[in-house]
Amino acid sequence: MKTDETMEIVSVSGQRPFAPRVSDFTQRFWLSLAEGRFETTVCKECGQAGFPPRPICRYCWSQSMHWRPVATTGHLYTFTRIHVAPRAFVALSPYAIGLVDLEDGLRLMCGILNDDNPLEIGSPVRMVAVCHEDGPLFAARSVKGMKQKDF
Amino acid sequence: MSPETPCIVGIGHTRFYKWGTVTDRSEFSLACEAVLNAMRDAGVNSSQIDGFVSYSEDRNEPAMLHKALGCHQVRRAAMVWGGGGGGSCGPLAIASDAIRDGRANVVVAYRALCQGQQFRFGQFHAWTPETSHAAPFGLLSPPQMAALLAQRYLYETGAEPEAFGEITLACRDNATRNPNAVMKEPLTMEDYLASRMIASPLRLLDCCLESDGAAAIVITSLERARDLDVQPIAILAADQSIEQGWGTGLLAGHNMPIESYTGSNGRFMTDELFARADVSRADIDVAQIYDAFTATTLIALEDYGFCKPGEGADFVRSGAIRFPDGELPINTSGGNLSEAYIHGFGLVLEGVRQLRGTSTSQVDDAEVCFVSGGQAVSPASAAILGRV
Numbered sequence: 001m002k003t004d005e006t007m008e009i010v011s012v013s014g015q016r017p018f019a020p021r022v023s024d025f026t027q028r029f030w031l032s033l034a035e036g037r038f039e040t041t042v043c044k045e046c047g048q049a050g051f052p053p054r055p056i057c058r059y060c061w062s063q064s065m066h067w068r069p070v071a072t073t074g075h076l077y078t079f080t081r082i083h084v085a086p087r088a089f090v091a092l093s094p095y096a097i098g099l100v101d102l103e104d105g106l107r108l109m110c111g112i113l114n115d116d117n118p119l120e121i122g123s124p125v126r127m128v129a130v131c132h133e134d135g136p137l138f139a140a141r142s143v144k145g146m147k148q149k150d151f
Numbered sequence: 152m153s154p155e156t157p158c159i160v161g162i163g164h165t166r167f168y169k170w171g172t173v174t175d176r177s178e179f180s181l182a183c184e185a186v187l188n189a190m191r192d193a194g195v196n197s198s199q200i201d202g203f204v205s206y207s208e209d210r211n212e213p214a215m216l217h218k219a220l221g222c223h224q225v226r227r228a229a230m231v232w233g234g235g236g237g238g239s240c241g242p243l244a245i246a247s248d249a250i251r252d253g254r255a256n257v258v259v260a261y262r263a264l265c266q267g268q269q270f271r272f273g274q275f276h277a278w279t280p281e282t283s284h285a286a287p288f289g290l291l292s293p294p295q296m297a298a299l300l301a302q303r304y305l306y307e308t309g310a311e312p313e314a315f316g317e318i319t320l321a322c323r324d325n326a327t328r329n330p331n332a333v334m335k336e337p338l339t340m341e342d343y344l345a346s347r348m349i350a351s352p353l354r355l356l357d358c359c360l361e362s363d364g365a366a367a368i369v370i371t372s373l374e375r376a377r378d379l380d381v382q383p384i385a386i387l388a389a390d391q392s393i394e395q396g397w398g399t400g401l402l403a404g405h406n407m408p409i410e411s412y413t414g415s416n417g418r419f420m421t422d423e424l425f426a427r428a429d430v431s432r433a434d435i436d437v438a439q440i441y442d443a444f445t446a447t448t449l450i451a452l453e454d455y456g457f458c459k460p461g462e463g464a465d466f467v468r469s470g471a472i473r474f475p476d477g478e479l480p481i482n483t484s485g486g487n488l489s490e491a492y493i494h495g496f497g498l499v500l501e502g503v504r505q506l507r508g509t510s511t512s513q514v515d516d517a518e519v520c521f522v523s524g525g526q527a528v529s530p531a532s533a534a535i536l537g538r539v
Binding site: 083 | 291
């Protein structure tokens with residue numbers, strides 16, 4: 001399991017339709033992501049990791065957390081293709097989102113880069129950083145040569 | 152049954168409308184109309200009412216109802232937090248506790264929605280921190296969230312979308328007999344399959360209605376109910392629960408445990424509920440199972456123990472949930488999918504009608520009815536009602 005590799009950065013024009021809220025605590029995550037590093041927090045006391053990053057361990061309630069790289073490969077656990085989009089996302093529809101089980105055991109929700117093939121549960125995916133003009137998001141892309149179009 | 156047993160002695164509602172269409176009167180006036188109708192049905196006056204309970208941040212506060220109805224002393228006023236319709240049976244649990252403990256004598260539970268005047272229910276608001284890991288990807292509304300769970304369910308069980316469609320058709324068929332239902336046009340499986348995709352695999356007809364209206368019930372002890380000219384319906388048990396790992400469940404994090412991801416967030420709660428009510432699944436004559444989305448209702452049939460895990464599709468396609476011949480007719484008023492979406496409270500009223508023998512799709516000799524709140528949100532809730 002490689003967790004130290006840098007993610008591919010896909011640059012796209014325009015702004016994110018709905019930018020995440022960035023706090024003092026979470027800005028490290030978003031700044032790293034913009035540079036292609038995918039990170040989360042691990043508890044120094046009990047060693048448990050989770051995603052998204054959090055300042056307090058949900059297993060032992062320690063506030064002593066440190067940052068570590070997250071696996072950037074995994075499998076698609078489930079997905080939906082959204083045909084009736086919220087106003088901010090209409091230009092992108094239909095678009096796909098899904099849950100990914102990463103190789104290091106973490107599960108996360110993210111966008112799925114458009115491709116022309118039907119999505120399949122269980123497909124191997126790789127995480128990529130998608131850098132818009134106003135900041136980054138992350139997305140999953142099939143390892144089996146999905147064709148990347150505009151996200 | 153003990154004299155303290157909490158019983159529903161009155162039900163009332165307004166006319167049901169398509170969402171956003173009630174513009175000439177306030178949401179509060181709808182709430183009052185439903186409460187007054189329930190009071191009349193029970194034969195109680197406002198001086199007897201000493202408790203108000205609701206859920207999902209209902210805007211019609213007990214203080215306003217107290218003033219408008221001219222109540223005397225209100226001793227219990229409580230709200231089930233969050234979770235959308237997940238909490239729809241929660242007020243029954245709170246009222247039951249208050250009545251059993253003698254802390255309130257006559258409690259009104261209610262829900263009113265007038266979405267054009269405030270905001271559309273389910274509309275996205277960046278209220279919680281975790282939305283930063285859902286909304287930026289375009290995951291903002293309940294059907295999108297349920298779709299993730301529905302897709303996984305189809306994958307794990309090999310079920311076809313027609314199993315979801317069977318829930319739609321069963322509810323609509325019941326609604327054709329209910330003059331109060333908003334949607335009464337008969338539907339076929341072809342209509343279901345032809346309805347437009349909203350968030351795959353969920354189609355328009357997999358999603359509940361959006362409505363304006365209000366519904367209310369009056370709850371008191373069996374002892375007090377004996378003094379009223381009504382047939383009391385006992386709340387045998389009512390509970391609410393957030394199960395381990397579910398947190399906000401479907402409505403943001405999707406960090407539910409892998410072993411229960413395609414679940415209802417009500418598996419353990421239901422086992423406890425049946426134990427407390429001292430009835431078995433086989434004792435349930437009719438059920439009102441919250442139907443925000445067909446997929447979550449199907450999953451609930453498994454999770455609540457009415458059929459085996461993974462066998463929900465075969466169960467519904469065998470005709471089991473159909474009125475009148477199925478072994479477990481569900482949502483006999485048409486449910487959230489076809490009667491109206493008063494956030495699931497219409498299902499509570501229909502449970503009472505079944506046990507009174509006054510449903511428009513009346514199950515013969517119905518004695519015990521299971522009612523649930525919304526699935527896969529937190530807190531979830533459910534109740535078992537029984538004839539006295």
